[in-house]
Amino acid sequence: MPTKAELGHRLRVARFERNLTLKEVAARCGMSATHISEVERGKTSPTIGALQRIAAALGEKASYFVQENNLPRVRLTRLADRCEYFTADSEGVPLRLEVVSSGIPGGYAQVFRQRLEPASVLRLPPRIGECVVLCVKGMVKMAAFGESHVLREGDTIQFRADDGSVSENISDEESETISILSGPTRLQV
Secondary structure, three states, X not given: OOOHHHHHHHHHHXXXXXXXXXXXXXXXXXXXHHHHHHHHOOOOOOOHHHHHHHHHHOOOOHHHXXXXXXXXXXXXXXXXXXXXXXXXXXXXXEEEEEEEEOXXXXXXXXXXXXXEOOOOEEEEOOOXXXXXXXXXXXXXXXXXXXXXXXXXXXXXXXXXXXXXXXXXXXXOOOEEEEEEEEOOOOOXX
């Protein structure tokens, strides 16, 4: 049985993975956002009924949050096991990412490889966490929090992702970046 702190952490991660606010979960389960916050911070234990309502608001069964911790703590992603993830940026432009590291359940980090054609622009929506971008090939102009920087091969930039970001390939050839995303809003792949 997980501790109060572990249970709260699992609930919070599940809420972030679904991009829900405390108020949205509270509205879905008929509880106060303050009480849910206290549960997430491990300050109080929910009753079985409260846990069932919170879990339902998150689209899970209560048992998912109280199961013994048998989730993997290590995950190896072999080159042959890498997959591509297709989504869209904040303006609906199709986006293809290569998943370099799938992440671990309940973990906070993932690694992606992104290739951008010349003059391509990628706008990522805000998310909780941080991002580190390494320019592997070409030149990429990165903008976050009102700052803009040009990355050349070997350059890195790190920023909080809660304001979103914009990447633009400003070279005449395809650019390539490796991005490390950390935070409870891992992409589900």
